[in-house]
């Protein structure tokens with residue numbers, strides 16, 4: 056598997072939480088991969104060429120020799136099975152219960168907290184900060200995220216003992232607040248900052264991005 060070329064298809068603005076997950080997973084596995092960034096605003100995801108690769112016309116898509124797959128969680132599972140621990144760093148916890156908990160968190164973060172995601176979009180982490188106060192629905196989501204994170208992490212500073220990919224995703228969700236100056240309990244603020252410094256996550260945060268409203272030429 057290591058010798059097989061891997062290409063991650065992402066989006067040019069590099070602020071997608073789903074592309075983030077796939078990128079962090081690849082970095083954590085310490086494998087070489089190329090990145091191809093599509094212009095989603097320009098509709099590049101709808102070309103027949105990309106549709107053949109992705110099936111659904113969405114990023115992230117991971118391509119290797121003779122196979123490609125989209126959906127961030129499918130990519131995580133594919134990488135974990137094709138580059139398994141202990142030969143490669145683990146993306147998911149070792150225990151069945153730990154893996155179930157990680158998958159719960161990954162699934163939950165993709166389907167809940169919609170008001171918070173609207174009020175603090177991912178671009179506000181990497182481009183312009185949002186200073187408007189949270190509306191009532193977003194505040195409710197914030198309270199839920201803080202409660203769930205506090206219960207999950209306890210004193211461990213990890214979703215399930217050791218680091219797993221759900222920690223990166225949980226930190227991304229909390230960063231929507233932290234990066235915009237919304238207060239977090241100190242233990243959660245420390246968690247976000249520690250996660251942001253993990254090399255696989257820092258590599259994403261440090262990627263060169265186009266300026267906020269720039270028109271990107273191909």
Ligand SMILES: N[C@@H](CCC(=O)N[C@@H](CS)C(=O)NCC(=O)O)C(=O)O
Nearest residue numbers: 071073100112113114115126127128
């Ligand atoms: N559930 C998917 C979500 C992927 C997704 O929403 N990708 C967006 C970019 S953030 C996309 O490709 N949008 C282009 C489109 O739908 O046309 C995952 O986890 O990968």
